[in-house]
Amino acid sequence: MRPATATAAICYGPRRSSLEGLARVAGARWPVEECFQQAKNEAGMDDYQVRTWRGWYAHVTLSMLALAWLAVMRAEAKRGLRPR
Secondary structure: OOOOHHHHHHHHOOOOOOHHHHHHHHHOHHHHHHHHHHHHHHHOOOOOOOOOHHHHHHHHHHHHHHHHHHHHHHHHHHHOOOOO
16 A cells, blocks of 8 residues: 555655645645646547557657647737737
């Protein structure tokens, strides 16, 4: 059985770590998780069948590129700029 994340961080982290520091690091994970969820929903990052590492890498790279393009287009639309 795997220990809970907070318990593992307290038990296995450096002795000089403060509880506030551990909470800050644990909270920093959520924006990354949200980015991956957005990539799955909007750019199809999870729509692949893993057969080779090269195929997986190409698919994920193109999905992240598509997500970046969508983010730029969304930001330009919010500012009222015309699409390129």
